[in-house]
Amino acid sequence: DQAEQFFRSGHTNNWAVLVCTSRFWFNYRHVANTLSVYRSVKRLGIPDSHIVLMLADDMACNPRNPKPATVFSHKNMELNVYGDDVEVDYRSYEVTVENFLRVLTGRIPPSTPRSKRLLSDDRSNILIYMTGHGGNGFLKFQDSEEITNVELADAFEQMWQKRRYNELLFIIDTCQGASMYERFYSPNIMALASSQVGEDSLSHQPDLGIGVHLMDRYTFYVLEFLEEIHPASQTNMNDLFQVCPKSLCVSTPGHRTDLFQRDPQNVLITDFFGSVRKVEITTETISLDPDLADFERKLPKDELATEPLKYAEQLPVAQIIHQKPKQKDWHPPGGFILGLWALIIMVFFKTYGIKHMKHIF
Amino acid sequence: QFQLAVPVAVVFAPGSVPGDLPRPLPFRDVQETEIPVNLKTTVTTRYETIYRSTTAQEEAALGAATAREADAALHPLQDTSLGSLTMYVVPEMSSLLPQGVSVYVGKHRSALVRAGGGLAALRARLQQLTQVMAFTVSSITAALSDRVPDGQLGPDARRHLKSSLGYEITFSLLNPDPKSHAVDWDIEDAVNRYVQPVLDKLSLVANFSVDSQILYYAVLGVTPRFDKESSSFLLSAHSLPHVINPVEARLGSSAASLYPVLNFLLYVPERSHSPLYIQDKDGAPVSTNAFHSPRWGGIMVYNVEAPASPQTSLPLHVEVDMVRVMEVFLAQLRLLFGLSREELPPEFLLESPGNEGLADWELDRLLWAHTVENIATVSTTLTSLAQLLDKIGNIVIKDDVASEVYRAVASAQSAVAELAVGHLHSAFQASKEAVTSSERAFFDPSLLHLLYFPDDQKFAIYIPLFLPMAVPILLSLAKIVQETRQRKKEPTKLD
Numbered sequence: 001d002q003a004e005q006f007f008r009s010g011h012t013n014n015w016a017v018l019v020c021t022s023r024f025w026f027n028y029r030h031v032a033n034t035l036s037v038y039r040s041v042k043r044l045g046i047p048d049s050h051i052v053l054m055l056a057d058d059m060a061c062n063p064r065n066p067k068p069a070t071v072f073s074h075k076n077m078e079l080n081v082y083g084d085d086v087e088v089d090y091r092s093y094e095v096t097v098e099n100f101l102r103v104l105t106g107r108i109p110p111s112t113p114r115s116k117r118l119l120s121d122d123r124s125n126i127l128i129y130m131t132g133h134g135g136n137g138f139l140k141f142q143d144s145e146e147i148t149n150v151e152l153a154d155a156f157e158q159m160w161q162k163r164r165y166n167e168l169l170f171i172i173d174t175c176q177g178a179s180m181y182e183r184f185y186s187p188n189i190m191a192l193a194s195s196q197v198g199e200d201s202l203s204h205q206p207d208l209g210i211g212v213h214l215m216d217r218y219t220f221y222v223l224e225f226l227e228e229i230h231p232a233s234q235t236n237m238n239d240l241f242q243v244c245p246k247s248l249c250v251s252t253p254g255h256r257t258d259l260f261q262r263d264p265q266n267v268l269i270t271d272f273f274g275s276v277r278k279v280e281i282t283t284e285t286i287s288l289d290p291d292l293a294d295f296e297r298k299l300p301k302d303e304l305a306t307e308p309l310k311y312a313e314q315l316p317v318a319q320i321i322h323q324k325p326k327q328k329d330w331h332p333p334g335g336f337i338l339g340l341w342a343l344i345i346m347v348f349f350k351t352y353g354i355k356h357m358k359h360i361f
Numbered sequence: 362q363f364q365l366a367v368p369v370a371v372v373f374a375p376g377s378v379p380g381d382l383p384r385p386l387p388f389r390d391v392q393e394t395e396i397p398v399n400l401k402t403t404v405t406t407r408y409e410t411i412y413r414s415t416t417a418q419e420e421a422a423l424g425a426a427t428a429r430e431a432d433a434a435l436h437p438l439q440d441t442s443l444g445s446l447t448m449y450v451v452p453e454m455s456s457l458l459p460q461g462v463s464v465y466v467g468k469h470r471s472a473l474v475r476a477g478g479g480l481a482a483l484r485a486r487l488q489q490l491t492q493v494m495a496f497t498v499s500s501i502t503a504a505l506s507d508r509v510p511d512g513q514l515g516p517d518a519r520r521h522l523k524s525s526l527g528y529e530i531t532f533s534l535l536n537p538d539p540k541s542h543a544v545d546w547d548i549e550d551a552v553n554r555y556v557q558p559v560l561d562k563l564s565l566v567a568n569f570s571v572d573s574q575i576l577y578y579a580v581l582g583v584t585p586r587f588d589k590e591s592s593s594f595l596l597s598a599h600s601l602p603h604v605i606n607p608v609e610a611r612l613g614s615s616a617a618s619l620y621p622v623l624n625f626l627l628y629v630p631e632r633s634h635s636p637l638y639i640q641d642k643d644g645a646p647v648s649t650n651a652f653h654s655p656r657w658g659g660i661m662v663y664n665v666e667a668p669a670s671p672q673t674s675l676p677l678h679v680e681v682d683m684v685r686v687m688e689v690f691l692a693q694l695r696l697l698f699g700l701s702r703e704e705l706p707p708e709f710l711l712e713s714p715g716n717e718g719l720a721d722w723e724l725d726r727l728l729w730a731h732t733v734e735n736i737a738t739v740s741t742t743l744t745s746l747a748q749l750l751d752k753i754g755n756i757v758i759k760d761d762v763a764s765e766v767y768r769a770v771a772s773a774q775s776a777v778a779e780l781a782v783g784h785l786h787s788a789f790q791a792s793k794e795a796v797t798s799s800e801r802a803f804f805d806p807s808l809l810h811l812l813y814f815p816d817d818q819k820f821a822i823y824i825p826l827f828l829p830m831a832v833p834i835l836l837s838l839a840k841i842v843q844e845t846r847q848r849k850k851e852p853t854k855l856d
Contacts, residue, residue, distance in 0.1 A: 047606070288684055
């Protein structure tokens with residue numbers, strides 16, 4: 001039992017950050033990937049309050065969707081992963097590199113609601129799943145931006161500095177996915193990718209009824225693997241590394257465990273995908289004396305006299321109306337304007353010659 | 362480098378002075394020990410002890426019949442500043458302490474110790490006492506857990522609640538079977554009577570807010586086994602971790618505040634699964650019928666008696682006995698904070714804190730650990746902020762971020778200084794301010810590294826734009842220079 005305790009992870013809560021970085025109808029499979037992982041993670045116990053889901057969310061109600069309000073993950077429309085209780089935290093144009101990095105590092109404007117924050121502490125195990133289109137060292141966000149592997153590694157280092165995670169599992173399902181975890185340098189990170197540098201990740205199969213490819217191969221086989229996991233199972237990470245060999249996946253999945261302290265053999269799948277809490281039996285009680293409580297009960301505090309509330313001046317109208325125009329100090333023209341004028345004058349003199357100056361002045 | 366100073370007073374009642382004192386009373390003594398945490402950090406603990414004999418009032422107080430009365434009488438006479446300890450030594454034959462008990466620790470900051478042996482034995486007792494009442498090596502290293510090299514602390518070392526500016530406490534009543542049980546709990550009254558005094562005592566540590574809810578049709582995730590021998594249902598210890606998750610999704614962690622939430626659940630089992638007992642690892646039913654999860658909260662199972670006759674109309678009206686429930690919940694609250702009374706040296710007797718929930722010295726324990734933790738957090742945060750600024754040369758620090766950093770540094774320095782002198786209260790307040798300022802500075806939204814490009818990226822963007830434009834300009838400039846030079850040469854040539 002002692003040895004068992006030593007190999008156990010020291011986490012007390014679990015978080016998941018699931019990001020789908022593409023939009024548009026033909027990227028249906030990326031949304032289906034992310035939603036399938038979301039379902040598995042919820043099934044294994046992580047509540048919505050601990051999941052940050054970032055999706056473009058333009059599939060279910062897309063005009064091209066022959067089955068509106070659904071997102072299927074398997075052909076023959078077996079499993080609708082969109083369901084009734086999908087809670088998307090960042091949707092549509094909010095899925096940007098900046099928001100993603102803000103969620104990870106915690107540098108969020110104070111007005112952000114609690115559901116959009118990653119409130120992890122030094123005893124949280126975090127699962128980060130990203131999918132979309134990627135290349136050698138970058139991942140494309142919504143067709144207009146990229147996140148590089150260096151930025152991601154720096155974000156994880158910022159998280160480590162502030163002890164925002166105990167252990168981190170990073171899974172990426174994109175083309176050349178292994179390049180994204182090459183640059184990590186913070187401790188306690190384990191990374192899995194669907195393909196090596198130079199290889200493309202392929203999609204699983206198209207559905208002729210819907211007209212697009214429904215899932216990517218790597219995530220499809222990972223999901224098949226996860227369907228067999230239940231909250232009490234003892235399957236470890238080594239089994240996850242074996243999922244999707246080259247014969248099934250066509251690309252070669254890779255993983256990186258050198259930054260991780262424990263041996264992957266001892267890491268349970270439910271350490272990251274589920275939320276198995278440590279519990280202790282309560283053996284102590286305190287003794288309360290009800291009579292004493294009655295006697296000592298303080299009188300309810302008087303209602304504090306509150307001032308009548310009024311709106312603060314948002315726009316100082318009175319000040320603006322009676323403002324006199326400010327005297328602006330004159331500055332000599334700087335830099336660019338000066339250079340432009342110098343250019344024009346030089347061209348002028350070149351053309352007309354200097355001796356004609358006297359005709360002007 | 363931390364220095365923790367604890368002011369201790371050892372007061373000798375007449376007849377209890379050991380024979381081998383180095384100097385006549387009263388005298389001072391200072392003991393320092395070093396605790397190495399890692400290569401760069403050490404914590405020095407300093408016990409500043411004053412040895413003196415009792416005053417007349419204290420003697421009169423010590424003449425009380427029981428230890429509890431003596432403690433109550435001595436309370437107004439002693440030094441009650443946070444962090445200080447007073448140890449009263451009573452004669453060996455004194456009847457104040459019951460048989461077999463050598464040390465009695467009271468509700469406030471004092472203890473009664475039975476004399477015996479010489480000064481060395483007394484010093485050993487004093488050390489044991491400070492371990493119990495102030496801090497131990499392990500509690501300090503647990504507070505500094507970030508810096509301890511991995512592997513030295515077990516995985517369970519970091520399970521107490523982290524020091525935070527506030528906590529939210531939520532009491533939930535789970536009734537999965539409203540058809541059979543109509544459960545009423547007078548939670549407002551219970552909170553005012555029993556919980557509020559404890560929270561008032563803890564108000565020095567953090568802000569607490571309390572709310573409560575009732576959830577219907579919320580089931581546990583695990584089906585309990587039926588045990589024929591006791592004709593009751595049992596939940597075994599290893600199925601307990603899976604109980605919490607299905608419930609948590611419905612608890613609705615507060616949407617309003619960012620403070621850590623502590624959930625206390627009271628579960629009334631269904632008619633078909635009553636009575637329900639929790640089994641510990643050895644198979645015996647747990648007396649409290651409750652369990653807790655570190656940094657999350659606790660769950661208690663409240664069994665309802667079966668109706669006397671089968672004809673009683675359902676639903677049964679159940680009035681929850683809030684005293685019993687609150688005893689367990691408040692004990693769980695103490696355990697979540699790390700105030701356990703389990704590991705005691707032998708021959709120690711601890712006074713129960715009564716309705717206040719915790720003794721003064723337990724509050725001190727919390728404050729020592731939290732102050733050290735806060736200061737460590739501040740220094741880590743500021744160091745990492747400095748590293749970030751070194752890495753990104755052109756990051757812009759706004760004025761308010763700068764002022765927060767200055768304030769954090771000043772508060773941290775004053776906290777360390779106060780700790781070294783032994784003023785626990787002001788040290789704790791300073792450390793709280795330091796943490797608030799440093800967190801605000803570190804998590805300022807303007808410090809995102811994404812927003813600041815290194816200079817080479819700027820070149821990479823502007824050169825492709827301006828280089829083609831600049832080529833004809835530069836060439837024509839060169840031509841102008843060439844022509845003016847030629848023209849200057851020509852007149853000399855002709856002449």
